[in-house]
Amino acid sequence: xxxxxxxxxxxxxxxxxxxxxxxxxxxxxxxxxxxxxxxxxxxxxxxxxxxxxxxxxxxxxxxxxxxxxxxxxxxxxxxxxxxxxxxxxxxxxxxxxxxxxxxxxxxxxxxxxxxxxxxxxxxxxxxxxxxxxxxxxxxxxxxxxxxxxxxxxxxxxxxxxxxxxxxxxxxxxxxxxxxxxxxxxxxxxxxxxxxxxxxxxxxxxxxxxxxxxxxxxxxxxxxxxxxxxxxxxxxxxxxxxxxxxxxxxxxxxxxxxxxxxxxxxxxxxxxxxxxxxxxxxxxxxxxxxxxxxxxxxxxxxxxxxxxxxxxxxxxxxxxxxxxxxxxxxxxxxxxxxxxxxxx
Amino acid sequence: xxxxxxxxxxxxxxxxxxxxxxxxxxxxxxxxxxxxxxxxxxxxxxxxxxxxxxxxxxxxxxxxxxxxxxxxxxxxxxxxxxxxxxxxxxxxxxxxxxxxxxxxxxxxxxxxxxxxxxxxxxxxxxxxxxxxxxxxxxxxxxxxxxxxxxxxxxxxxxxxxxxxxxxxxxxxxxxxxx
Ligand code: SF4
Ligand code: SF4
Ligand code: SF4
Numbered sequence: 001x002x003x004x005x006x007x008x009x010x011x012x013x014x015x016x017x018x019x020x021x022x023x024x025x026x027x028x029x030x031x032x033x034x035x036x037x038x039x040x041x042x043x044x045x046x047x048x049x050x051x052x053x054x055x056x057x058x059x060x061x062x063x064x065x066x067x068x069x070x071x072x073x074x075x076x077x078x079x080x081x082x083x084x085x086x087x088x089x090x091x092x093x094x095x096x097x098x099x100x101x102x103x104x105x106x107x108x109x110x111x112x113x114x115x116x117x118x119x120x121x122x123x124x125x126x127x128x129x130x131x132x133x134x135x136x137x138x139x140x141x142x143x144x145x146x147x148x149x150x151x152x153x154x155x156x157x158x159x160x161x162x163x164x165x166x167x168x169x170x171x172x173x174x175x176x177x178x179x180x181x182x183x184x185x186x187x188x189x190x191x192x193x194x195x196x197x198x199x200x201x202x203x204x205x206x207x208x209x210x211x212x213x214x215x216x217x218x219x220x221x222x223x224x225x226x227x228x229x230x231x232x233x234x235x236x237x238x239x240x241x242x243x244x245x246x247x248x249x250x251x252x253x254x255x256x257x258x259x260x261x262x263x264x265x266x267x268x269x270x271x272x273x274x275x276x277x278x279x280x281x282x283x284x285x286x287x288x289x290x291x292x293x294x295x296x297x298x299x300x301x302x303x304x305x306x307x308x309x310x311x312x313x314x315x316x317x318x319x320x321x322x323x324x325x326x327x328x329x330x331x332x333x334x335x336x337x338x339x340x341x342x343x
Numbered sequence: 344x345x346x347x348x349x350x351x352x353x354x355x356x357x358x359x360x361x362x363x364x365x366x367x368x369x370x371x372x373x374x375x376x377x378x379x380x381x382x383x384x385x386x387x388x389x390x391x392x393x394x395x396x397x398x399x400x401x402x403x404x405x406x407x408x409x410x411x412x413x414x415x416x417x418x419x420x421x422x423x424x425x426x427x428x429x430x431x432x433x434x435x436x437x438x439x440x441x442x443x444x445x446x447x448x449x450x451x452x453x454x455x456x457x458x459x460x461x462x463x464x465x466x467x468x469x470x471x472x473x474x475x476x477x478x479x480x481x482x483x484x485x486x487x488x489x490x491x492x493x494x495x496x497x498x499x500x501x502x503x504x505x506x507x508x509x510x511x512x513x514x515x516x517x518x519x520x521x
Contacts, residue, residue, distance in 0.1 A: 176358060176359050186373055190374060192359075238389075
């Protein structure tokens with residue numbers, strides 16, 4: 001990937017945060033966050049059809065701008081003014097809202113407007129209906145797949161199994177963070193400042209890993225995680241798998257808090273499976289093993305072609321408020337003791 | 344008037360919105376909190392592993408060991424049974440912290456003890472507490488137990504609930520719905 005990046009003539013990055021990618025950009029166009037800008041309205045054709053207005057809650061900080069502004073300004077400079085015959089997004093939204101019998105003024109007051117459903121959303125009992133398939137029916141056996149030479153009935157294919165000492169790498173989310181872009185927010189950082197490696201206590205025992213042991217991960221292709229994370233022993237994960245919250249292990253130094261915190265799952269995902277029919281990608285088929293000793297910087301960089309000039313930084317352990325700081329402040333984990341007393 | 348809060352452990356998703364809302368509403372410094380989330384897991388894989396979250400804060404107990412141990416009278420009870428700390432009268436001795444069975448209090452970096460106030464400054468204005476207002480799953484229910492028509496009275500009548508550490512005899516007013 002680094003090679004691909006270095007081969008570009010020009011890289012322009014539009015982002016709300018100084019992410020990894022912005023470090024490679026020739027030009028960075030800082031975008032205001034969703035709370036600081038107007039956006040196109042959300043239209044939902046749900047059970048209750050509705051439109052929702054999105055307006056700034058606070059003024060944009062620094063010289064960040066909304067994406068519509070960047071597009072318009074670029075358009076003007078490229079001599080494409082005629083495609084932007086409006087002053088700002090409010091004008092566009094007002095016109096759009098008027099097409100459905102509302103207005104910017106009204107939407108500013110009510111935020112969300114609902115409309116009556118024009119067509120029934122459920123089938124009535126016994127009602128005739130043709131689905132968009134060859135037979136017009138719900139096809140458990142897909143005649144379309146059969147025609148194109150694929151399995152017409154889903155056939156079970158066994159997933160790969162890890163070698164001894166390796167575990168399925170499972171990643172997901174924490175409710176307080178959104179992808180990789182909120183880790184540097186002071187409040188959210190305070191709540192959940194790093195990810196942990198969830199390990200089943202039985203697996204941990206084999207390795208002599210305890211709660212809060214520092215560890216690095218190495219995948220089936222030898223890629224080592226750039227930073228470490230602490231172990232979290234929990235029954236919420238199977239003994240043959242480990243789990244991590246995605247979005248950590250940032251390397252951009254401008255992410256003053258988040259940089260160097262936790263393990264990034266992305267470099268450890270070197271094997272990607274592609275669904276032969278619809279092209280979907282499966283990335284939870286990678287395996288990792290634990291490194292209990294800190295690997296050398298050179299070893300880490302060589303393992304994955306990480307950017308060498310990014311020095312490895314040890315997460316400074318900042319002790320916070322006495323008791324509420326276990327794994328994450330304000331989020332005490334698994335107080336078995338407390339529970340047992342009660343239930 | 345008897346303020347109380349019910350917390351539906353089956354609905355809470357552990358998002359911690361209530362924690363951040365309280366921090367911003369009450370200027371709780373980063374690194375500290377007046378309310379917090381407890382994640383409780385029972386069982387051993389692969390047997391039924393069960394998990395739930397609890398949003399905890401000061402229980403505004405009816406019988407208050409924290410107030411009794413306070414040597415200066417800074418900890419006191421106001422209208423509605425809300426337990427408060429007068430910051431200027433608090434000498435930061437932390438006797439109340441030792442006395443509280445729920446770890447509900449912390450020493451503010453400015454030297455006094457702080458804790459949940461049931462957002463009494465908001466109640467005065469007819470608003471709900473900050474944590475109740477932001478909860479996306481509406482699993483926090485706040486109100487007056489002396490009013491049989493209040494949401495909290497109704498839900499406690501309808502549903503099974505438990506309190507934490509009943510053996511401490513504090514008669515806590517934060518009820519967890521089963
Ligand atoms: S929870 Fe603790 S601080 Fe709150 S009233 Fe009860 S004993 Fe006092
Ligand atoms: S009632 Fe107010 S002070 Fe108490 S936890 Fe909720 S937001 Fe914080
Ligand atoms: S805001 Fe509500 S759902 Fe989220 S953690 Fe608090 S109590 Fe639970």
